[in-house]
Amino acid sequence: xxxxxxxxxxxxxxxxxxxxxxxxxxxxxxxxxxxxxxxxxxxxxxxxxxxxxxxxxxxxxxxxxxxxxxxxxxxxxxxxxxxxxxxxxxxxxxxxxxxxxxxxxxxxxxxxxxxxxxxxxxxxxxxxxxxxxxxxxxxxxxxxxxxxxxxxxxxxxxxxxxxxxxxxxxxxxxxxxxxxxxxxxxxxxxxxxxxxxxxxxxxxxxxxxxxxxxxxxxxxxxxxxx
Amino acid sequence: xxxxxxxxxxxxxxxxxxxxxxxxxxxxxxxxxxxxxxxxxxxxxxxxxxxxxxxxxxxxxxxxxxxxxxxxxxxxxxxxxxxxxxxxxxxxxxxxxxxxxxxxxxxxxxxxxxxxxxxxxxxxxxxxxxxxxxxxxxxxxxxxxxxxxxxxxxxxxxxxxxxxxxxxxxxxxxxxxxxxxxxxxxxxxxxxxxxxxxxxxxxxxxxxxxxxxxxxxxxxxxxxxxxxxxxxxxxxxxxxx
Numbered sequence: 001x002x003x004x005x006x007x008x009x010x011x012x013x014x015x016x017x018x019x020x021x022x023x024x025x026x027x028x029x030x031x032x033x034x035x036x037x038x039x040x041x042x043x044x045x046x047x048x049x050x051x052x053x054x055x056x057x058x059x060x061x062x063x064x065x066x067x068x069x070x071x072x073x074x075x076x077x078x079x080x081x082x083x084x085x086x087x088x089x090x091x092x093x094x095x096x097x098x099x100x101x102x103x104x105x106x107x108x109x110x111x112x113x114x115x116x117x118x119x120x121x122x123x124x125x126x127x128x129x130x131x132x133x134x135x136x137x138x139x140x141x142x143x144x145x146x147x148x149x150x151x152x153x154x155x156x157x158x159x160x161x162x163x164x165x166x167x168x169x170x171x172x173x174x175x176x177x178x179x180x181x182x183x184x185x186x187x188x189x190x191x192x193x194x195x196x197x198x199x200x201x202x203x204x205x206x207x208x209x210x211x212x213x214x215x216x217x218x219x220x221x222x223x224x225x226x
Numbered sequence: 227x228x229x230x231x232x233x234x235x236x237x238x239x240x241x242x243x244x245x246x247x248x249x250x251x252x253x254x255x256x257x258x259x260x261x262x263x264x265x266x267x268x269x270x271x272x273x274x275x276x277x278x279x280x281x282x283x284x285x286x287x288x289x290x291x292x293x294x295x296x297x298x299x300x301x302x303x304x305x306x307x308x309x310x311x312x313x314x315x316x317x318x319x320x321x322x323x324x325x326x327x328x329x330x331x332x333x334x335x336x337x338x339x340x341x342x343x344x345x346x347x348x349x350x351x352x353x354x355x356x357x358x359x360x361x362x363x364x365x366x367x368x369x370x371x372x373x374x375x376x377x378x379x380x381x382x383x384x385x386x387x388x389x390x391x392x393x394x395x396x397x398x399x400x401x402x403x404x405x406x407x408x409x410x411x412x413x414x415x416x417x418x419x420x421x422x423x424x425x426x427x428x429x430x431x432x433x434x435x436x437x438x439x440x441x442x443x444x445x446x447x448x449x450x451x452x453x454x455x456x457x458x459x460x461x462x463x464x465x466x467x
Binding site for chain 2: 122124125127128129130131132133134135138142143146147150
């Protein structure tokens with residue numbers, strides 16, 4: 001019994017000791033997640049809209065992009081950009097490499113989320129907009145996209161949470177984010193359990209905060225919908 | 227002067243020929259009702275006029291201007307359209323719905339667009355709903371907003387595609403009332419409708435479409451009291467029972 005109590009005290013001591021040391025890593029995790037979500041949204045929107053244009057070749061290119069990104073592991077994509085591209089003479093620092101890989105990765109998934117919600121908007125909405133004399137783009141921007149965005153919020157929330165957790169893979173290209181710090185701390189102290197526990201709590205705090213923000217957004221957008 | 231001129235219009239959906247050579251001229255201030263059984267092509271005809279459906283053959287002129295893909299955005303500003311299912315923009319208030327066309331398409335300044343929209347909402351008796359969202363409105367109210375929205379573009383012609391077919395019976399009257407007012411103002415209107423009583427009262431001319439062709443046309447009296455075409459007699463027999 002004493003052993004359990006002693007171990008528990010030891011455990012929490014380690015947690016309290018290491019929790020502040022994680023802060024720089026958590027900040028990096030937040031940065032990676034933030035930029036890859038924002039850029040991923042932009043990429044996703046552009047790709048989704050381009051896929052819906054009448055130009056077949058554009059649609060083909062976007063399909064190739066989505067197929068490659070969804071069909072290969074993110075880990076491989078990170079290696080490819082950071083370790084692979086230099087052999088072609090393209091050198092990118094580790095942080096921008098990670099952002100590029102994560103943004104391209106999220107962009108592919110987000111584009112499919114957007115495409116689905118754009119296509120779910122009743123065709124009559126487009127017809128009503130066009131019959132007022134709007135161009136295709138005006139109808140898209142003023143009528144279709146605002147409604148589509150609203151519908152895509154739940155699926156986007158899912159993707160954002162995945163983006164937060166996927167940012168941990170950036171550790172393989174030397175980014176000292178939360179997971180790499182955890183690995184380093186546990187290697188130095190051999191005290192595996194409390195350290196990964198602390199890292200896990202940080203991820204939970206981030207994803208729970210994100211979920212809260214997203215449900216607020218959803219609530220706000222839903223107010224006037226049937 | 228003719229506001230709309232349609233010459234030899236043909237439209238196919240795949241193999242199916244939906245419109246088989248329509249010739250139709252509508253003068254300024256004329257109210258024309260299109261009647262016919264479902265699948266006869268009357269809605270398709272209406273949708274071809276503002277290019278929501280692309281015609282396969284024939285020519286359409288609106289206010290002297292030929293309807294082509296290239297100039298369609300300009301032409302559509304002259305042609306209002308009211309849909310069976312209203313198609314209001316659910317993410318905008320009633321007022322914003324009505325202001326949207328003038329602001330986005332005509333680049334009218336907000337204040338002016340707002341004044342215009344308020345005047346039109348007053349006209350369709352919905353001034354008190356200006357700041358509501360469409361979802362809060364009844365079908366009849368939504369359709370009146372849709373009418374105000376199309377009027378905001380100051381169209382030369384308004385096309386109505388079965389404007390009361392999606393409404394509960396007790397709400398039909400308020401929409402027809404607004405349309406009646408528009409007819410009295412001398413607006414050029416083409417109305418696809420199943421409301422024979424309304425057609426009888428408001429139309430200058432009634433056109434019976436059967437299997438993609440104009441089978442009979444004339445004054446409401448001609449069509450309803452002295453139908454000549456056998457198909458029309460059958461059709462009226464079915465509806466008026």
